[in-house]
Amino acid sequence: MFLALLQAPATASHTDTLAPVVLALAVILAAAKLGGDVAERIGQPAVLGELVIGVLVGNLPLLGVSWFQFIIANTTIGVLAQLGAVILLFEVGLESTVRDMMQVGMRSLVVAVLGVITPWALGWWVGAMLLPEHSVYVHAFLGAALTATSVGITARVLKDLGHAQSPEARIILGAAVIDDVLGLVVLAAVAAVISAADSGTALSYGALALVLGKALLFLFGALALGVVLSPKMFRLASKLRGSGVLLATALVFCFTLAWLASIIGLAPIVGAYAAGLILEDLHYRDFAKEERQLEDLVRPISSFLVPVFFVLMGMRVDLGTLARPEILGLAAVLTLAAVIGKQACALGALGSKLDWMSIGIGMIPRGEVGLIFANIGLTLMVAGEHIIDAATYSAVVIMVMLTTLITPPALKWSLNRRRGR
Amino acid sequence: MFLALLQAPATASHTDTLAPVVLALAVILAAAKLGGDVAERIGQPAVLGELVIGVLVGNLPLLGVSWFQFIIANTTIGVLAQLGAVILLFEVGLESTVRDMMQVGMRSLVVAVLGVITPWALGWWVGAMLLPEHSVYVHAFLGAALTATSVGITARVLKDLGHAQSPEARIILGAAVIDDVLGLVVLAAVAAVISAADSGTALSYGALALVLGKALLFLFGALALGVVLSPKMFRLASKLRGSGVLLATALVFCFTLAWLASIIGLAPIVGAYAAGLILEDLHYRDFAKEERQLEDLVRPISSFLVPVFFVLMGMRVDLGTLARPEILGLAAVLTLAAVIGKQACALGALGSKLDWMSIGIGMIPRGEVGLIFANIGLTLMVAGEHIIDAATYSAVVIMVMLTTLITPPALKWSLNRRRGR
Numbered sequence: 061m062f063l064a065l066l067q068a069p070a071t072a073s074h075t076d077t078l079a080p081v082v083l084a085l086a087v088i089l090a091a092a093k094l095g096g097d098v099a100e101r102i103g104q105p106a107v108l109g110e111l112v113i114g115v116l117v118g119n120l121p122l123l124g125v126s127w128f129q130f131i132i133a134n135t136t137i138g139v140l141a142q143l144g145a146v147i148l149l150f151e152v153g154l155e156s157t158v159r160d161m162m163q164v165g166m167r168s169l170v171v172a173v174l175g176v177i178t179p180w181a182l183g184w185w186v187g188a189m190l191l192p193e194h195s196v197y198v199h200a201f202l203g204a205a206l207t208a209t210s211v212g213i214t215a216r217v218l219k220d221l222g223h224a225q226s227p228e229a230r231i232i233l234g235a236a237v238i239d240d241v242l243g244l245v246v247l248a249a250v251a252a253v254i255s256a257a258d259s260g261t262a263l264s265y266g267a268l269a270l271v272l273g274k275a276l277l278f279l280f281g282a283l284a285l286g287v288v289l290s291p292k293m294f295r296l297a298s299k300l301r302g303s304g305v306l307l308a309t310a311l312v313f314c315f316t317l318a319w320l321a322s323i324i325g326l327a328p329i330v331g332a333y334a335a336g337l338i339l340e341d342l343h344y345r346d347f348a349k350e351e352r353q354l355e356d357l358v359r360p361i362s363s364f365l366v367p368v369f370f371v372l373m374g375m376r377v378d379l380g381t382l383a384r385p386e387i388l389g390l391a392a393v394l395t396l397a398a399v400i401g402k403q404a405c406a407l408g409a410l411g412s413k414l415d416w417m418s419i420g421i422g423m424i425p426r427g428e429v430g431l432i433f434a435n436i437g438l439t440l441m442v443a444g445e446h447i448i449d450a451a452t453y454s455a456v457v458i459m460v461m462l463t464t465l466i467t468p469p470a471l472k473w474s475l476n477r478r479r480g481r
Numbered sequence: 482m483f484l485a486l487l488q489a490p491a492t493a494s495h496t497d498t499l500a501p502v503v504l505a506l507a508v509i510l511a512a513a514k515l516g517g518d519v520a521e522r523i524g525q526p527a528v529l530g531e532l533v534i535g536v537l538v539g540n541l542p543l544l545g546v547s548w549f550q551f552i553i554a555n556t557t558i559g560v561l562a563q564l565g566a567v568i569l570l571f572e573v574g575l576e577s578t579v580r581d582m583m584q585v586g587m588r589s590l591v592v593a594v595l596g597v598i599t600p601w602a603l604g605w606w607v608g609a610m611l612l613p614e615h616s617v618y619v620h621a622f623l624g625a626a627l628t629a630t631s632v633g634i635t636a637r638v639l640k641d642l643g644h645a646q647s648p649e650a651r652i653i654l655g656a657a658v659i660d661d662v663l664g665l666v667v668l669a670a671v672a673a674v675i676s677a678a679d680s681g682t683a684l685s686y687g688a689l690a691l692v693l694g695k696a697l698l699f700l701f702g703a704l705a706l707g708v709v710l711s712p713k714m715f716r717l718a719s720k721l722r723g724s725g726v727l728l729a730t731a732l733v734f735c736f737t738l739a740w741l742a743s744i745i746g747l748a749p750i751v752g753a754y755a756a757g758l759i760l761e762d763l764h765y766r767d768f769a770k771e772e773r774q775l776e777d778l779v780r781p782i783s784s785f786l787v788p789v790f791f792v793l794m795g796m797r798v799d800l801g802t803l804a805r806p807e808i809l810g811l812a813a814v815l816t817l818a819a820v821i822g823k824q825a826c827a828l829g830a831l832g833s834k835l836d837w838m839s840i841g842i843g844m845i846p847r848g849e850v851g852l853i854f855a856n857i858g859l860t861l862m863v864a865g866e867h868i869i870d871a872a873t874y875s876a877v878v879i880m881v882m883l884t885t886l887i888t889p890p891a892l893k894w895s896l897n898r899r900r901g902r
Contacts, residue, residue: 078563079558079743086736089729096723106723135498139557142499272576302517303528304784313783315507322500360781364723364732 071427078392080193082133085140085368092367093119095208095254106222107213109369115465122379132375141372142366143327145212149329150314151362152215152233153336154355155224158287161337164227168234171408175235175423176242179401190390191452194445197254201437201447201474204250205456206398207272208243211329213464217471218422228415231332231408232422239423240330241275242309248431251440255320258442278324282317286338298346306347309337337347354454375459381454390451391458398459399424399466418474425467426460492755498557505552506561506789507695513788515790519526526641528634535795536886543800553796554631562793563749565786566633570750571735572783573636573654574757575776576645577780579704583653585648587653594842596656597663600627600822607818612873615866617678618675622868625671627819629664631658631848632750632791634823634885638892639843652829653843654754660844661751662696668854672861679863698742699745703738703752705768707759709780719767727768731760798882811872813878819880820845820887837897846879846888 092110099109117128131137160166183203191198199292211233218229249268255261290313297309314335321331344354381387402423434456437448448456513531520530538549552558582589604624632654639650670689676682711734718730735756742752765775802808823844830837855877858869866873869877 078749080660081560081564082567082736082743082749086733086740089736090733093718093721093726093729097721100722126840136557136560139498139502141644143502146499146503179642201843208752265565297514300518302522303782304512305514305518307781308514308788312507312511315503315510319500319504319507322503328499328503357781359724360728360778363728363778364782367729381794401784 067459068195076240079133080130081136081140084134084137085129087117087128088137088368088371089219089364092371093105095371096367100276102341103472105217105468105472107220108465109217110367110370111465111468112375114371114395115377115379116374117371118375118377119379121410128317128375129374129446137299137372138369139388140365142157144362144367144369145316145329146318146332147362148212148215148219148366148369149333151358152224152338153333154339154358156230156233156337157340158283158337161277163232164234167231167408167412167414169238170421171231171235171423172238172242173403175209175239175405176207176246177398177399178404180246182206182397182401183394186393195442197442198445198447198452201250201254201433202245202394202452202456203295203435204246205437206394206401206426206459207246208426208430208466209236209239209402209423210425210430211333212427212468213425214422214471216370217368217468221472221475223475226372228422229420231414232419235405235408235423237279238331240327241272241279245272245275247436251436254442254447258440265362274324278321278326279330282320283338286313286334290338291343294343298344304353306344310344310354310358311405354463355389359453374462375469378457381403381458384454387451387458391455393460394455394459398426398463415474415478418471418478421467421470421474424463424470430456430460438454482635493646493729501551501555502557502561505555506551509558509789509792510785513792516792517788524893526638526889526893527885528637528641531788531791532795532886532889534738534761535792536798537795538802539791539796539798540800542724546552549796552793556790558793561792565783565790566750567735567739567753567778568783569640569787570754571632571757571843572776572779573645573752574639577651577758578655578761579708579758580598582849583870585651585655588652588829588833588835590624590659590843592652592656592840592844593659593663595828596630596823596826597628597667599624599825601667603627603818607814611814615692616863618671618678618760618863619866619873622671622675622854622861623815623873623877625664625667626851626854627815627822627847627880628660628667629851630660630823630844630846631846631851631881631885632661632730632754632845633721633797633848634888635843637787637791638889642893644896645659649839649843649887650834653840656826656844658700658751658754661748662693662700665694666696668857672857675861675863677869679861682806694748695745699742699747700751700755703741703755703761707738709757711759712764712779715764717765719765727765727775731765733776734760760891767804794885799878802879805875808872808875808879812876812883815876815880816883819884836899839892839899840894841890842891845884847884851877851881857875 068126076173087410091113095109095111095113098108099106099112112389118132120126120128178204183206184199185203186200187194187202188196191202197358214232214236215224218224218226223229245268252268292307294312297305314332317331317335317338318328319331321334334480339354340352406416406420434448434453438446438453440447497613501552510732514535516534517527518530520527520533541547542550549856555668565598573793598610599622604627605620608615608620608623609617612623635653635657636645639645639647640651644650666689673689715730717728721827738752738759739749740752742755743749756855760775762774782857824841826844830840855874858873859867
């Protein structure tokens with residue numbers, strides 16, 4: 061236990077950095093199970109309960125109780141939450157295969173493209189209407205912040221309700237992955253245009269093409285190479301002695317693709333989802349000695365880490381922002397634009413018996429990409445004007461929060477509506 | 482995915498802090514399984530392979546390769562490693578009950594007390610012989626740094642070799658827990674004596690009694706209360722809806738006790754081990770709906786996190802220190818004193834058919850507490866003299882490293898010797 065070596069603790073406490081983390085994990089897991097229980101009792105997916113109890117615990121300071129604020133500030137808990145999202149997407153990916161995805165590939169592409177263009181246009185228009193004093197760059201940027209779907213919530217709801225293997229689920233998740241790539245390109249494009257406008261230089265189309273090329277290369281390269289390499293890798297690994305080799309090999313594969321995705325500039329969860337898609341039972345048939353399926357081995361890890369993601373996500377919602385009426389108007393309109401804009405995705409189900417409404421609703425949640433846009437907007441300037449000011453930033457945050465909270469009940473309603481027929 | 486919110490990323494990379502963590506985890510897990518495979522092929526416990534491959538990877542900079550140094554510096558990986566130790570001790574604790582421990586309690590106490598007094602005296606004597614120019618405080622402190630057993634290595638070897646439920650294992654692990662408490666008291670005592678000597682004030686016996694009292698209160702209080710409360714807690718939890726409730730409840734219990742231990746100033750792993758001891762199958766019989774045993778649910782989490790602890794522990798060994806002959810002499814003698822001193826523990830097996838040699842060997846590894854002593858020694862001064870200087874510090878680090886590396890093969894040899902009879 062060399063750990064203390066690098067920490068030079070001043071007291072007899074052995075491992076100072078561990079104590080807040082284990083306390084935070086105990087609080088989060090207890091809260092998650094209580095919240096999930098209440099949600100299931102009123103017929104909602106467990107994830108809604110985890111989010112809401114997170115919002116409640118995170119906003120206790122409004123009642124003067126600040127006991128749990130250390131959880132939000134703890135960087136390790138933040139990374140564990142992201143690791144939870146990686147494991148969740150890997151687990152969801154495991155339930156489908158690359159072949160399944162290919163079958164819905166064209167529809168996913170259509171859904172993704174519609175789901176980027178429509179909210180972008182709507183957001184642009186809303187910006188032009190409500191913020192006429194700002195430049196066209198602000199309006200374009202605001203629209204861009206509405207484009208990318210955050211797939212974690214939808215993946216979890218589909219999983220909670222046992223729909224993770226439906227064609228609709230594959231279309232939504234595939235579209236969310238493509239969305240992430242398109243969002244990246246849109247961000248690069250808008251940022252490049254704004255920088256060029258501010259500095260008066262020419263726009264670099266080369267840089268744009270590079271971003272798009274890298275992203276496409278990753279997606280198709282990883283899938284193609286992975287399908288070829290994964291069986292070989294597992295065959296080699298199956299020759300290793302020791303316990304837990306199957307799980308370790310799968311995690312190495314998942315974490316490597318997550319890292320490669322982040323190197324390209326994509327979300328690590330995109331890599332984790334790709335890893336899950338690539339892995340098939342066939343690849344690890346040589347592990348017959350392991351008594352359990354890979355899915356059974358991953359589930360306890362996801363039971364442990366995934367609630368950290370959702371409870372923390374709820375805790376980071378600041379209800380205080382809802383009390384500012386001047387922001388609330390813009391936020392409400394932005395949220396409407398975000399929700400309505402994604403309903404265009406339903407057109408991707410045209411000419412099929414697919415559940416078009418669930419596809420539109422499943423694409424609603426925004427998250428990290430919207431917030432990254434807003435964050436970058438805070439730093440970008442054109443002619444001395446900030447692209448995103450503090451009020452607009454808060455409005456984007458509220459939009460992200462609302463789309464996150466309305467999706468679980470809406471998606472559950474929509475899936476059940478169809479099942480009931 | 483609100484994560485980006487607090488990070489204000491400057492680029493399109495979604496989650497900057499996650500990328501190095503997933504890469505580090507992929508490298509660590511791959512290295513652990515390769516090292517474990519080689520160790521098992523040459524008939525050694527997997528943990529030795531994980532330690533040694535960690536040493537190799539961590540010292541690649543000696544060959545000019547610094548690719549993996551970011552792993553050592555990453556604080557999240559450091560916390561995950563500690564979390565791995567917590568999960569390991571919880572898992573080992575699950576294999577025994579409080580009643581099992583009570584049966585070996587007196588022997589554990591004898592083993593622990595012998596295992597503190599003998600190395601302390603030996604270390605004191607070695608200090609007086611080799612460092613005559615230093616004060617008696619330095620010698621006393623050096624001896625104190627040899628007292629506390631690091632239970633992680635031994636627990637893992639016993640587990641790797643299927644001995645985790647033997648009476649010897651219980652005696653060693655129980656003694657290591659008591660050691661931790663005694664080490665705390667020794668540290669408080671020595672530090673108090675030195676502070677009093679330096680400032681010329683009277684020694685505070687009250688403060689010493691407080692440390693001892695808190696530690697004993699925790700141990701007996703946690704065990705007694707836990708045995709009463711745990712069945713009630715699990716009965717309540719079994720009424721919760723949702724998936725993964727049994728695992729989450731057990732983890733909440735484990736993390737809460739680990740946190741309580743650290744509040745008292747004990748190692749979190751002591752709390753985790755106590756939690757594992759307290760939990761019995763009986764407590765969660767209401768979870769009949771869960772198809773699996775708690776042990777099966779914890780195992781994938783330990784397969785994931787425990788190797789992080791051991792590989793990182795190996796990586797933190799700096800082979801460069803071995804090249805300094807002036808330190809090597811003191812380090813070799815200290816290591817001998819540490820190893821021989823703990824063999825007194827074997828006396829705890831007197832008058833029984835217990836494997837006395839394995840008990841002595843199982844108590845050899847030192848770790849965090851020794852390093853904490855050394856770290857505190859770096860800051861303590863008497864009459865302008867540092868209690869521990871840089872050379873002595875390096876010698877203590879080498880002692881920790883050597884006791885860690887020799888234990889797995891020695892313990893395996895000793896356990897098999899007896900089995901062969």
